[in-house]
Amino acid sequence: MITIENNQECFVQLWLRLERTRRLLGGQYKRFCIRNVLKSWFGGEADDDMIWEVCRLSEQEGWNELPPPSLYPRRHRELLRAIVAVRLGISFYKKVNLKALDAAYSIAFPKSTPINVNKKKKCNK
Numbered sequence: 001m002i003t004i005e006n007n008q009e010c011f012v013q014l015w016l017r018l019e020r021t022r023r024l025l026g027g028q029y030k031r032f033c034i035r036n037v038l039k040s041w042f043g044g045e046a047d048d049d050m051i052w053e054v055c056r057l058s059e060q061e062g063w064n065e066l067p068p069p070s071l072y073p074r075r076h077r078e079l080l081r082a083i084v085a086v087r088l089g090i091s092f093y094k095k096v097n098l099k100a101l102d103a104a105y106s107i108a109f110p111k112s113t114p115i116n117v118n119k120k121k122k123c124n125k
Contacts, residue, residue: 002041004087006097011104014080017041018069019108034079035062050086057082057092070109077101077115 002017004010021040022032030036034055038046055062058078069076080101085092102115 004084006084006088006090006095006100008097008100008104008107011080011097011101012107014083015069015076015105015108018076018080022066022068031063032066033063034058034060034066037066037079038083053086054079054082057085070112073105073109073112073115077105 002013004014018037021037025032025036025040035046035051038051038054042050051062058075058081060075060079066075066079081096081098082092084090084096084101088095090096105112106114
């Protein structure tokens with residue numbers, strides 16, 4: 001059982017835990033997918049309703065194999081964002097601290113390219 005909070009320290013732990021879970025599931029010859037991640041993290045609390053809500057918010061399917069988080073962070077960013085929103089009962093779109101989530105990725109995976117999704121685009125006039 002893990003404690004979820006909407007801050008950078010928690011997000012760093014979630015990124016690291018995601019990588020550990022990937023290795024653990026691989027060692028058990030299990031699929032690294034949203035359903036197995038949630039079952040591993042939350043045990044019996046990860047019922048079908050929770051899994052469905054996380055999948056719906058992250059726009060991914062529960063049984064689809066996930067790539068390594070250090071190589072393809074976008075899917076995992078949306079997954080962690082959905083988990084935080086569902087566990088805390090907050091808005092997926094407005095309340096999850098995305099700047100902290102992106103900064104936490106850079107701390108957890110320092111040799112990877114940083115996520116900079118919220119960068120404002122230049123307007124060519």
